[in-house]
Amino acid sequence: MQDCEFCAIKSKAVETLNPDELDILKQNCAEVTLQPGESIIKEGLLSSHIAYLKSGLAKICKKGVKGVDQILKIVKPGSYLGMQTVLSNKLHQYSSSAIEESVVCYIDIWSFKELITRNAQFANELILYLCRDELGYFNRFVNVHQKQIDGRLADMILFFSDEINESEKSFRVPLSRNDMAALVCATRESVTRAIKDLSEIGTIRVNGKHFEIVNYDLLKKISEKG
Amino acid sequence: MQDCEFCAIKSKAVETLNPDELDILKQNCAEVTLQPGESIIKEGLLSSHIAYLKSGLAKICKKGVKGVDQILKIVKPGSYLGMQTVLSNKLHQYSSSAIEESVVCYIDIWSFKELITRNAQFANELILYLCRDELGYFNRFVNVHQKQIDGRLADMILFFSDEINESEKSFRVPLSRNDMAALVCATRESVTRAIKDLSEIGTIRVNGKHFEIVNYDLLKKISEKG
DNA sequence: ATATGAATGTGATTAAAGTCACAAAAATAT
DNA sequence: ATATTTTTGTGACTTTAATCACATTCATAT
Secondary structure (H helix, E strand, O other): OOOHHHOOOOOHHHHOOOHHHHHHHHHOEEEEEEOOOOEEEOOOOEOOEEEEEEEOOEEEEEEOOOOOEEEEEEEOOOOEEOHHHHHHOOEOOOEEEEOOOEEEEEEEHHHHHHHHHHOHHHHHHHHHHHHHHHHHHHHHHHHHHHOOHHHHHHHHHHHHHHHHOOOOOEEEOOOOHHHHHHHHOOOHHHHHHHHHHHHHOOOEEEEOOEEEEOOHHHHHHHHHHO | OOOHHHOOOOOHHHHOOOHHHHHHHHHOEEEEEEOOOOEEEOOOOEOOEEEEEEEOOEEEEEEOOOOOEEEEEEEOOOOEEOHHHHHHOOEOOOEEEEOOOEEEEEEEHHHHHHHHHHOHHHHHHHHHHHHHHHHHHHHHHHHHHHOOHHHHHHHHHHHHHHHHOOOOOEEEOOOOHHHHHHHHOOOHHHHHHHHHHHHHOOOEEEEOOEEEEOOHHHHHHHHHHO
């Protein structure tokens, strides 16, 4: 059992809870530590819990018609996993798994629903969360379609630098080339070639999973013009 | 001023409102009739209202890097427009316009927020709405990337038949070829050719904007296998 | 250290869809 | 009814990225 009141990365929603409500959360919340590759939620299975990523990094995947998994998003601490599914659907509509050692809190779906109906501020924060999340997907949707591979890969690299590594210019991308491909909607081979492209024109330096941004402005330009 | 209490297509959220709350809604809600092509909300402008589509049909568009508009979704009556933006962002992140004569209710954003914080059931229904909406985009996201044009066009045709025209086999798609292209993420020319393909193998019969599904099963198969 | 299997890089080839240019048809205005 | 503009269809060609086949590197287990 967790002490959600003093959670290091309390969500805005949880901050609205009063002591009684916090108690409901505490009683129905289980913290788990996951290794890279371990599954958080599984597409197609009955959903019973919402997951909250406390630390680490995870991916959200969805099966496509060809059976190939597509990565919808890389999620960082402070994100809810399985919320959309649990609340409006019986079965998980996407999978999620850790891509780095992660700590996840599983919250019982009924307790979660209880908190929503009890506390309008809590609900309100979830609404804001969902809205922002959806707008993010809108952006991703148009970007992925209008940019070609180099631009999409530039996006990925900028994302890992700006969003995941506090704008560090040198960082590790904890994804295989296959996963990178699933993330930028391409094939493994195309990703390899795009990495080579970006390296050759001097925007990045790459060694395995280790990326270094050499020319940020150029990378940004490639990302923007597609 | 509208009588939202007796709205012909009251949303589930509005159904949770008590008389006082309904009154807030009534007082802050304006009904407008729009002609095809008329704008409902505009990307980049300050958002002050949420729109609720009471009748007709609208499209949701978003500008991409190439300046080309992409159609995120075709929305039918009972949908909220601009909700994600208004609640979490100052500026509209997407545009919406009528593609058929439509009736839209504009609800003042502050009244809307007031209802959310007053009535947890109202908030709860909005959460469910947002979740379903987002899951729809997840589907769209993977489909659009894994299917090729014929499959995506089949999807579009099935959508207009099943979702918009109560499974009628013969119907009008109120979109130009250009809009169809923006919807299925392709070019006008490719759409023309895909329509020709599907016609030649006998799945559909097309005359201008008028579509007829001749072989539903085959069309479904093309949609499924991509 | 060696063997095994997975992940990655690379070149050749193919396929899908975009681009361009123009003709035909349809819609709209005069 | 005619002119003008917009939309749509079509063929030739190009571009992008996928596919395939294989080599290489890397990680892990024995």
